[in-house]
Each structure stands twice: as structure tokens, then as C-alpha cells.
Amino acid sequence: MDTRELGTSGVEVSTVGFGAWVVGTDWWGDRSEQQAIEMLRHGFDRGVTYVDTSDVYGHGRSEELVGRAIEGRREEVTLGTKVGYDFYNNPQAGHGELPKEPGLDYLRQAFERSLARLDTDYVDLLQLHNFDAEEVTPEILAWLDELRDENRIRATGWALGPSIGWLEEGTSAVRHEFDVVQTVYNMFEQVPGRQFIEAIRDRESGTSLMARVPHSSGLLNEQVTPETELGAGDHRGHRPQAWFEAGWEKLENVRFLEAGGDRTMAQASIQWLLSHPELATVTPTFRTKDDIDAWAGAPDTPVLTAEEQERVETLYQQNFGVERDDGMHPEQFRTSVGGRDLEEAGLVSRAD
Secondary structure, three states: OOEEEOOOOOOEEEOEOEEHHHOOOOOOOOOOHHHHHHHHHHHHHOOOOEEEOOOOOOOOHHHHHHHHHOOOOHHHOEEEEEEOEOOOOOOOOOOOOOOEOOOHHHHHHHHHHHHHHHOOOOEEEEEEEOOOHHHOOHHHHHHHHHHHHOOOEEEEEEEOOOOOEOHHHHHHHHHOOOOEEEEEOOOOOOOOHHHHHHHHHHHOOOOEEEEEOOOOOOOOOOOOOOOOOOOOOOHHHHOOHHHHHHHHHHHHOOHHHHHHHOOOHHHHHHHHHHOOOOEEEEEOOOOOHHHHHHHHOHHHOOOOOHHHHHHHHHHHHOHHHOOOOOOOOHHHOEOOOOOHHHHHOOOOOOOO
């Protein structure tokens, strides 16, 4: 597996990473603890050596399982986690978002607890989890620098979500020279990733991009088809039906990326992301070992040609040849600054 550097930190990550949100929760399928650990170790054996977790995933359970999986293999794994949600004092209500706690005293305690669960004395990447721009204070930035100076972290990140948008936050991450900004980014959902890449290029920044949801919630890996019935607990059920219907039409117009069988659509989607030099790693949602085998092999498929990249860009500008309304509009994008960021990016004409 190829590796790329997170910003200018010197931290190398596998170009396909393991999103450990599937470990320690039942949102992406139920599995035993042993099965989860075996999946992680199978990924390591396949070269998927970057693991992206968070303290809030399973209220610490994901970190505990990752810690068990890396036992005896810590030095071959690049480990990233996140802090910011106060799950210690708040119960989880379904898939609802928990309250955040950006206070520095809380973050210090949360980080120590993460290290204990991961059974390590450092993490390679520490990310602020879905912080608003105004919550990232000079004191927090100084704390991150302090942790780096103490060799307790090696790189800093700002993870954005769960909703689409966060333009102010992503550009702030670039401005503050975070090593990585993590966001939803895929061939069908290029906002706000495009804007962050433009900001990186305009500022000649060392910030890298980390892409999650690279398969657009099951469309681009064809795990959600017109015949699929999403269960009540399936995390992909938040998407409107019109969005899936439009996506299935778009999918047929990018079949050329399969290159006559040299790539699957799932692999082509990852290769499209990796065609951007600003992107460090892609974190698909692995549900099975078969997923790991298939998608870890994506970097070994033919890289996208310049012609293929240009065709995708032309299709993107034409909404991939689909005229129907997909129910996802820029006015619905998440903003923490009253829509100013959306206006400045030309996505809306006024703040709503």
C-alpha cells in the first residue's frame, strides 16, 4: 500500500485507511468484539495501517478494541483519534448528536482517557471533533502545540461533520495550518472538499485532506441499489429517497471509470479521490473482510488518466447528466456563521 504524508508533519498514512466508527457500535452492522479485532488486524495485513477512531464511537468502546488490535503492532500502525463530544455526562439517543465540550480542562481529561483506552502513550494524529470555528481558541491551539512538543501527538487535525457544509471550519483549519482536515468528499459530493482544496492551493498550505464517505453512502460501491431495503437502524437512512434515485442515474454515467473491468466502481471512486495530490488518505466504511480486500486493492488498479479526470469534471459541472431534484440543496448545508461562508463560496446568493 502506498503512503502519503499528513501535511508537513512527517506522519505517513496508508492511502486507504480504516474508519473505526464501524468498530464498537452497531450502526454499520453488528459484530462481536473478536470479529471487530480480527477485521482490524486483517486490514493491517492488507496494508491498511492508518486507523481513524474517536473517543465518542461506542462511548470509548471503539478505542478499547483498537487498542487491543494494535497490541504488539503499535509501531506499524498510524493511529488517529478525536476528542470533543461529552459522552461521559450525556446518554446517546439513537443517532442523535451529543453535546460538545470545547473547554480546555475537559479536552485534557478526554485525551488522557483516550490514551488509556488505546493503551498507548501517544497518538500520531489528534483531531478536534466537529468543532465550530469560534470554539477553536488560541488556548486550544497552544495546547495542541504543547502536546506535539511533548511527543504525545505527532500531527493535528480538524474533523468535520456529520452534516454537509462546514466551510468556515475547513478554511479555518487551512488558515491555522492544521496538518489535516477531514470531511465528507466523494465524486458525487464534492462540496466542501473542492473549496478546501482550493484554499490549500491558494494559500500554498501544508494541510492535507482526509476523505470520509468516499462511496457516497453506498452508491459508488453499489451496496445500496434500487432493490436495497435500508433497515430502521441503518445510518444511511438519513438520506432522502430522491437523493438515492438521482444517484443511481448518475452512477450509470460514470461507468467508463471501470476501464473495461480493470477497476470496480468502488475502486475507481477511491482512485478518483487519490488523483488529488492534496488528499492524504481515504477512509471507507469497511463492513466485512471482503470489503477490506476489495478496497485496499484500489491503489493497485490503474490510476485515472487525465482524460478520465476531465470527463468526471465535465460531468460534475452538468450534475452528471441528471435533471431530477435530489433533495440536497446548498441552502441546507451546515453553517456556523449565518451563511456567510456559503455566500462567499458562491453556493447561495444570500444567507438563509
